[in-house]
Amino acid sequence: MNGRPTFPALLAVGRKFAPWQDLYHWLLQRSWLTFFGLILVLFVLLNLLFACTYWVAPGCITGTTTHSFEDCFFFSVQTLATIGYGTMAPATRYAHVMVSFEALTGVISTALITGLTFAKFARPTSRVLFADKIAVGTRDGVPTMCFRMANYRQNTVTEAQLRIILLVTDYTREGEEHRSPIELKLVRDRSPTFILTWTAMHVIDESSPFYGEDAMDRLRARRAEMYALLTGVDETFGQTIHGRFYYRLDDIVQNARFADVITLLPSGQRRIDYTRFHDVVPIAPKPAATT
Structure with a gap:
């Protein structure tokens, strides 16, 4: 896409x-x-x-x-x-x-x-557009990792489910190398109707592999990659469709959020600007509280 x-x-x-x-x-x-x-x-x-x-x-x-x-x-x-x-x-x-x-x-x-x-x-095919960046910033005071996708056909995909898999390299005691999948916990991993866009969020807390100041260095050492897997039922086909995308650690943008792409027109119609779909904007730091 x-x-x-x-x-x-x-x-x-x-x-x-x-x-x-x-x-x-x-x-x-x-x-x-x-x-x-x-x-x-x-x-x-x-x-x-x-x-x-x-x-x-x-x-x-x-x-x-x-x-x-x-x-x-x-x-x-x-x-x-x-x-x-x-x-x-x-x-x-x-x-x-x-x-x-x-x-x-x-x-x-x-x-x-x-x-x-x-x-x-x-053969049923998906037209799911994934943003090519991952935005990491503070949402409601909590560090959050955001993934954005859009239904490019603009029809209805029902019972859409998203999984984010972090694939890392581990070693056994004997020194054997193997790849280990870690599924990231999402705030909401299902959408009853996926029509326009969907921003999935992963809270970076103590249970997250991205927690800690040295998390990125540890993940780079483990050759980490991320995979986004989306499934749902396309109402046009009446069949299950699959969308997938993979991210590198270099695709993560710190202290940023996705640019707004949906605006509500006076007529009540929603306008989607796909020219800014992949854009991220920096999050301005909050001014320090004064006493």
């Missing part, structure tokens, strides 16, 4: 994987442009393959005088797509057999492409 990956980049070493080993999942992960590009490449390759089978047998196609490779290619296109303009037709038993195989290939490929296209369209 904001140009950043939702999870850190992963470099897999020694992993032997080819797309055809998990082709269905691999195709669903491709973008629409790549998906339709692959379909076009497959369509051309299939027609080139069958065009070669007709071209090596001169006279197998009636309705053409030159029997050029171009004629064979477009005859293959008409056969694979079951067009049949009535001009070119198979003239030999060999051609009839090849046309039968190509027609079967066309039926199967059409069914597979239709199913994959429908699966990509029907």
Whole structure:
């Protein structure tokens, strides 16, 4: 949503994987442009393959005088797509057999492409915009860490639930390294209806891993990362959607709050300014009390 990956980049070493080993999942992960590009490449390759089978047998196609490779290619296109303009037709038993195989290939490929296209369209997706900063400041006199997100579709997501996971590196007594998840306690981790924006808050108290002046140094030493995981039911799809984002410790801004993005117009309509959605503003310190 904001140009950043939702999870850190992963470099897999020694992993032997080819797309055809998990082709269905691999195709669903491709973008629409790549998906339709692959379909076009497959369509051309299939027609080139069958065009070669007709071209090596001169006279197998009636309705053409030159029997050029171009004629064979477009005859293959008409056969694979079951067009049949009535001009070119198979003239030999060999051609009839090849046309039968190509027609079967066309039926199967059409069914597979239709199913994959429908699966990509029907798959529920989330359009949750996460602020790329974490604001830490005082709210009602209490140190608080704030996360902001927005429903970019501006429809209704019901029973939205947010989890903030702090992932740190720990070591066993034997020196074995492992990653430990710590779930941050939020003031409110559920929203009955998530329509506009949502600012989730984590109070930095004695139970918080961010408590203490040296907390950031301790967490940096443990290579800490933070993950925001949101789930809810999209009323348009009627299915559960998932949104996720990850933060680095460098994304935390101290003594700041998020800029206001929602204003109430005189007409009663709410206005959301997404141009300031990621902005944080410094919190002015309160003047010292005088006696």
